[in-house]
Amino acid sequence: MGYADGKAVALLWGGRGAPRRGPKPTLTLADISAAGIAVADAEGVAAVTMQRVAESLGVTKMALYRYVPGKSELVALMTDAAIGEPPELTGDGWRPRLAEWARRMFAEFWRHPWALETTIGPRVMGPNELSWLDAAIAALDGTGLDGADAMDAAVTIVGHIRMVAQQGVASPADNAEQAMDAAMVELLRGHEADFPALTAALESASRSGKQGRAFEFGLDRILDGIAHLVGTRG
Amino acid sequence: MGYADGKAVALLWGGRGAPRRGPKPTLTLADISAAGIAVADAEGVAAVTMQRVAESLGVTKMALYRYVPGKSELVALMTDAAIGEPPELTGDGWRPRLAEWARRMFAEFWRHPWALETTIGPRVMGPNELSWLDAAIAALDGTGLDGADAMDAAVTIVGHIRMVAQQGVASPADNAEQAMDAAMVELLRGHEADFPALTAALESASRSGKQGRAFEFGLDRILDGIAHLVGTRG
DNA sequence: AAGAACTGTGTCCCTTGGATACAGATTACT
DNA sequence: AGTAATCTGTATCCAAGGGACACAGTTCTT
Structure with a gap:
C-alpha cells in the first residue's frame, strides 16, 4: 500500500476503459461500488465481503475480480463514491x-x-x-x-x-452526544475519584438536547x- | 459491540482477578498486551493475529483465550496500554x-x-x-x-x-508532510485544471522542511x- | 486423600480473500 | 463467412484466521 498503489490509482482515476472484444460485461464499476456502499451503510464495512457484494448483484464472488483487482481497491472505490x-x-x-x-x-x-x-x-x-x-x-x-x-x-x-x-x-x-455522555458516566461509576475533572464536567454538562x-x-x-x-x- | 460490551469493560476496568485454584498462569494480561503492541508497532495492527501474538509469547493460540475472551478485547487492551x-x-x-x-x-x-x-x-x-x-x-x-x-x-x-x-x-x-504533498502533486498530474485551487496551493506550499x-x-x-x-x- | 477448579493444548469447523483453470460469448481479422 | 483472439462468468481449490470444544495435567481446598 502507501500513497501510490498503481492498481488503485488506475481504477480510481482512470476507470477500466471499455474492452474491445468478448462478451458485454454485465456489471459496471458504479454498480459494484453502489452495492458495496449499500452493504456498508446497512451493516458496516466489516460486512462488506466479496461474497456478500457479489450475492447482492446476483453474480458469484469471482466475477467481481474481473472488475476489481482486490478487496482493498473495491473499498477505495466505494469510499470515493460515497463521499461524492x-x-x-x-x-x-x-x-x-x-x-x-x-x-x-x-x-x-x-x-x-x-x-x-x-x-x-x-x-x-x-x-x-x-x-x-x-x-x-x-x-x-x-x-x-x-x-x-x-x-x-x-x-x-x-x-x-x-x-x-x-x-x-x-x-x-x-442524541448521540448524550448517549456518549451516559456511557461515560456508566464507566465512571465507582471510579469518580480517579477522574475528578471529567466527573465534574459530565455533571455540569447536562446538554439540553442540543x-x-x-x-x-x-x-x-x-x-x-x-x-x-x-x-x-x- | 457499542459503548457497553460487558466482557470488554470487565477486562479493561477490572482485570481478571487472580484465580484461587489450579496452576499458576504463565502469562499476565500485561504480557499479552505488550506482545501485541510489539507486533502492531512493527508491522501494523493487521499483523496482530492470535497466532502471531501467541508465538511471540511461546504458547499456542488457544492459550490466549484463557486470558482474553476474543480478539477485539485483546485489541482494546493493547490500545489502552499503548496510550498509557x-x-x-x-x-x-x-x-x-x-x-x-x-x-x-x-x-x-x-x-x-x-x-x-x-x-x-x-x-x-x-x-x-x-x-x-x-x-x-x-x-x-x-x-x-x-x-x-x-x-x-x-x-x-x-x-x-x-x-x-x-x-x-x-x-x-x-518529512511526512512533504511526502504527502509530493504524492498529491503526482496524482494531480494531468488533472490540474480540475483542481485549480489545490494545484495553486501545492505550488506555493514549498514547505521549507519545517x-x-x-x-x-x-x-x-x-x-x-x-x-x-x-x-x-x- | 480426593475432588474442584483452573491452565495449556490438540483438533476441528467456518468464513474470507484470492489463484487457477475452464466453458461459453463476442468481436476483429483474413 | 470462418477462425482466432479475447473477454466474461463460474467452479474448484487453497491458505490464513477466529473461535468452539474436549482433554490431560496441575494446584488449591476441604
Whole structure:
C-alpha cells in the first residue's frame, strides 16, 4: 500500500476503459461500488465481503475480480463514491463558505460512517476526495493566507469533522452526544475519584438536547482562530 | 459491540482477578498486551493475529483465550496500554498546559499509529483513555468554561491530533508532510485544471522542511479560538 | 486423600480473500 | 463467412484466521 498503489490509482482515476472484444460485461464499476456502499451503510464495512457484494448483484464472488483487482481497491472505490462530489458553496465571504463546506462534509461522514474507517492511514486518494479538498482551499482564496496555511486550515477542519462524526456513530441519531455522555458516566461509576475533572464536567454538562453542539462548538473555535490569523495576515 | 460490551469493560476496568485454584498462569494480561503492541508497532495492527501474538509469547493460540475472551478485547487492551497514562502538566496557565497535553498525546499516536485505527467507531474506552480526557478537562479549570465547553474543546483538539498523526504514518518520520504533498502533486498530474485551487496551493506550499508545521498550525488556531471564547466568558 | 477448579493444548469447523483453470460469448481479422 | 483472439462468468481449490470444544495435567481446598 502507501500513497501510490498503481492498481488503485488506475481504477480510481482512470476507470477500466471499455474492452474491445468478448462478451458485454454485465456489471459496471458504479454498480459494484453502489452495492458495496449499500452493504456498508446497512451493516458496516466489516460486512462488506466479496461474497456478500457479489450475492447482492446476483453474480458469484469471482466475477467481481474481473472488475476489481482486490478487496482493498473495491473499498477505495466505494469510499470515493460515497463521499461524492463537493457542493457549490453559496455563502458570502470565506467564513460562511467554509462553514457550509464543513457542514456538508460532516453530513457525508454521518451518512456513511464506515468511510471514517476507510480513510484512515496512508491510501490513494480519489478524485472526489481531492475535489473536496480543492473546494476548501478555494473558499480561502482572497484571505491573504498562503497555500500552506490554507492546506493546514482545511486539514484542521477535517480533523474536527471526523472526530465529531465518530462519536455519534451507532447512536440514535438524535442524541448521540448524550448517549456518549451516559456511557461515560456508566464507566465512571465507582471510579469518580480517579477522574475528578471529567466527573465534574459530565455533571455540569447536562446538554439540553442540543444536537450537534459539539460540532458547531469546535467549528466556531477553529473559524475564530482562522479569522484571527486572517486579521494578522491582512 | 457499542459503548457497553460487558466482557470488554470487565477486562479493561477490572482485570481478571487472580484465580484461587489450579496452576499458576504463565502469562499476565500485561504480557499479552505488550506482545501485541510489539507486533502492531512493527508491522501494523493487521499483523496482530492470535497466532502471531501467541508465538511471540511461546504458547499456542488457544492459550490466549484463557486470558482474553476474543480478539477485539485483546485489541482494546493493547490500545489502552499503548496510550498509557497521561503526563503531569507543568505549564503555567491553561494554554501552555493544554498545548503540552496535545503534544504529548500526538507523540503517543505517532509512536503507535495503529491506535488511530483501533480508536475509531463506537467502543469501550479504557482507564487510560479516560485519564487523558480528564487531564485535558482539568487543564481548562478556572477558565470560566463550563463542563460541556471543556469537553467539546478537548474533543476538538483530539480531532486535530488524530488528523495530523494520520497523515504522517508510513512516511519517513522527518518529512511526512512533504511526502504527502509530493504524492498529491503526482496524482494531480494531468488533472490540474480540475483542481485549480489545490494545484495553486501545492505550488506555493514549498514547505521549507519545517516538520510538524501542520500540527502546530492547527493547534495554534484552535487555542486562539478557545482563548477568544475564554475572553468572552470571563 | 480426593475432588474442584483452573491452565495449556490438540483438533476441528467456518468464513474470507484470492489463484487457477475452464466453458461459453463476442468481436476483429483474413 | 470462418477462425482466432479475447473477454466474461463460474467452479474448484487453497491458505490464513477466529473461535468452539474436549482433554490431560496441575494446584488449591476441604
